[in-house]
Amino acid sequence: MAASVVDGNGGSRLVVTLLGHVKELATQLEVHLGGSSPDLCKHLASQISSIAERSISLLITTSSLGGARKRSAVASPLSDASDAPFIKATKKRKTMDKKRHEVRVSSAGGGGDHPADDGHCWRKYGQKEILGAKHPRGYYRCTHRHSQGCAATKQVQRTDEDPTFFDVVYLGDHTCVQSQRAAAGQAAADALAPEYNDKPGTNLTVKTEGSTVEPEQQLQGWDTSAPFFFSSTPATASGCLVPERSPFSAPSTSENWGVSPATSDSNHVVSFPPFEVAGDDVQFVFQEVMSTIDRADGDGFVDELDIDVSSFFA
DNA sequence: CCGATTTGACCCCC
DNA sequence: GGGGGTCAAATCGG
Numbered sequence: 001m002a003a004s005v006v007d008g009n010g011g012s013r014l015v016v017t018l019l020g021h022v023k024e025l026a027t028q029l030e031v032h033l034g035g036s037s038p039d040l041c042k043h044l045a046s047q048i049s050s051i052a053e054r055s056i057s058l059l060i061t062t063s064s065l066g067g068a069r070k071r072s073a074v075a076s077p078l079s080d081a082s083d084a085p086f087i088k089a090t091k092k093r094k095t096m097d098k099k100r101h102e103v104r105v106s107s108a109g110g111g112g113d114h115p116a117d118d119g120h121c122w123r124k125y126g127q128k129e130i131l132g133a134k135h136p137r138g139y140y141r142c143t144h145r146h147s148q149g150c151a152a153t154k155q156v157q158r159t160d161e162d163p164t165f166f167d168v169v170y171l172g173d174h175t176c177v178q179s180q181r182a183a184a185g186q187a188a189a190d191a192l193a194p195e196y197n198d199k200p201g202t203n204l205t206v207k208t209e210g211s212t213v214e215p216e217q218q219l220q221g222w223d224t225s226a227p228f229f230f231s232s233t234p235a236t237a238s239g240c241l242v243p244e245r246s247p248f249s250a251p252s253t254s255e256n257w258g259v260s261p262a263t264s265d266s267n268h269v270v271s272f273p274p275f276e277v278a279g280d281d282v283q284f285v286f287q288e289v290m291s292t293i294d295r296a297d298g299d300g301f302v303d304e305l306d307i308d309v310s311s312f313f314a
Numbered sequence: 315c316c317g318a319t320t321t322g323a324c325c326c327c328c
Numbered sequence: 329g330g331g332g333g334t335c336a337a338a339t340c341g342g
Contacts, residue, residue, distance in 0.1 A: 124319055
């Protein structure tokens, strides 16, 4: 409730949630391993890696950043029932009681001028030069704003320091059905789709400043509360394509996997080598993943996770 | 032709 | 009054 539910706790919980998904996916992958669908396995593996990457980023952020880059989030004391009555009577703009997630992403695509797809369909509705910033800020809202009344918006702005990085601020929750579908485990089911476009690894740093985090959303998953999903979620499978300007919309091959940007910044960046293991190696990796997750469910998972993850992704 | 983007104007808050 | 967020007409692209 309190506005103090910020990084530390929220981040950890989110990580647990993320790892839960990893576990699910890993289980599915294990099931399909010896099976007939290598494509599905590949996709599941990419999903796992994606989520793991996010988890790590999140941990790094929550443990080391500790609120360094905090913006003046005018957190309203009011708890937000995000989908609740949007004040339409008055044209009040005010910094509404929206959940706010701040993410720093890298456009690892090389020359890309936009951050990666985050699994949602965004429509740009404005752009503005920001005082003191070198780069303009783009304003996006959910494509389904009108059709479904989805109030989610995001702001994308290239960082001053490194033009390959973007600060993405997500405001509000997605209430549109599609987004949830695209984000949830359904993505795995959709993996059977012929073309599972693996998107290049997107390095990102997450920061959450939710004024209120509905417990139910946290429990039931990360879909509505987490603004970022599988960067590798096949947009095509969910019938949702991001504007052609996305650097990652181009079909990419697995060799782009876990791209480490040329400008690999020391902090906030996590990247993985290509996930090219097979056969017994996969089994091994599974064991590592699963045991890591199991331990993550326990205490002090942060430390252990840090070690384990780096060990099996090294 | 429809939907997305661009871009200048408008509006609200500090 | 200025800065930032949104609107909406014009434009673009599939």
